[in-house]
Amino acid sequence: MRISALAAETGLPLATVKYYLREGLLHPGVATSATQATYDETHVRRLLLVRALIGSVGLGVQQVRAILRLVDDPGDDLYATLGRAVSHLPPATERPDAGDLDPFPRARAALEALGQVYDPDYAAVAQLEAALAATEAAGMPMTSDRLLAYGRRLHEIAEYDLERLPGEPHAAVEYTVLGTALYEPVILALRRLAHQDVAAGRDLRG
Amino acid sequence: MRISALAAETGLPLATVKYYLREGLLHPGVATSATQATYDETHVRRLLLVRALIGSVGLGVQQVRAILRLVDDPGDDLYATLGRAVSHLPPATERPDAGDLDPFPRARAALEALGQVYDPDYAAVAQLEAALAATEAAGMPMTSDRLLAYGRRLHEIAEYDLERLPGEPHAAVEYTVLGTALYEPVILALRRLAHQDVAAGRDLRG
């Protein structure tokens, strides 16, 4: 398959395929001469994944590059790899001052109330802190009751996810990292739809 | 309070306050002369809300303007207002062809399986369809089992939210629209943290 066929197959403009190639989001094809290379199914799949991460998840090119690197050659530590992957997901947050004794008070309190691990080096902790601070600044603070209600359900979802973790390490990393990212838009859409469903006055769950 | 005090109070650069004023994200102050106006607490609150929507939720200026318009003067129909608000939340989706008989097959199937209303005019339906299509394109399709698992928990969260709906209509719209948007980053952060918690091998919920 030549590059134009690859573009046609994925529905992307040729210039965009070249751009992703240049940016390292797509591995080069096998060069058959100075001006020719062949591409295969792995390139098609990768391009579709890149589009999903950029278009649906809303990542930037840099972040996609970072995520793909993790998926392509993960360490042997799933926990650490997951942590690194999350640090590349929006919203971006700054590292706290090294001297700050309690950089994420809201997040720490929330996690303690939920009985979950509190690891201030984990990027999602800073993301939670920023999100909670934003609700306060906007005048709609999350109550701890609501945090518990949300956290419990999301923990159940996470358990569901992790119960289905593939045994093979490489597949496990791919599943965890991509599943975290790709399913987030689904979650937001489902919540919006659930709100609509409840607002419409229907509540059919037994 | 003059404009420079407003900027100082909110921690925003003066130029940014002027920019939001120009873009209609902040209502003008009361002019006291040709070159002076006074601002009050409502301006402070509005600026903090704007920052939360842009910085934390990740909306663009246009979308914030649209959301604020809805909050400021909502119709009397909460359901319709919520629908309009969601249509301004990312990811943006195109309207389907008018001739398309079944524009959102994945979303329709998912909602039917969940027993929720399926209203193709509701923007979140298109968002769900796009998100599900992206998981398929990326090679990690959502199973219907997973959709049910997620959907059930998110419906519970929505019920929790709507049970706390303020009685007064204006407050109800504000609560629903802003709550939908502002709590989403919290939800994503909590899910990421729950994944981490499960991955760390701790599972303390009874």
Place this chain on the structure above:
DNA sequence: TGTGATTGGATAGTGATACTTCCCAATATT
């Protein structure tokens, strides 16, 4: 009452981002 700071208002500039266009000489294809 003068002097420097501040204001509303407007225009233009900036830096980042994600493409997109254009061009090239080498090579395929017909």
Place this chain on the structure above:
DNA sequence: AATATTGGGAAGTATCACTATCCAATCACA
């Protein structure tokens, strides 16, 4: 032989969220 396509690179474009600069009017203070 004529035409099209390739890999590769450089430059251009569009959008976006600010940010900087300028202006004349007006304020605040000495």
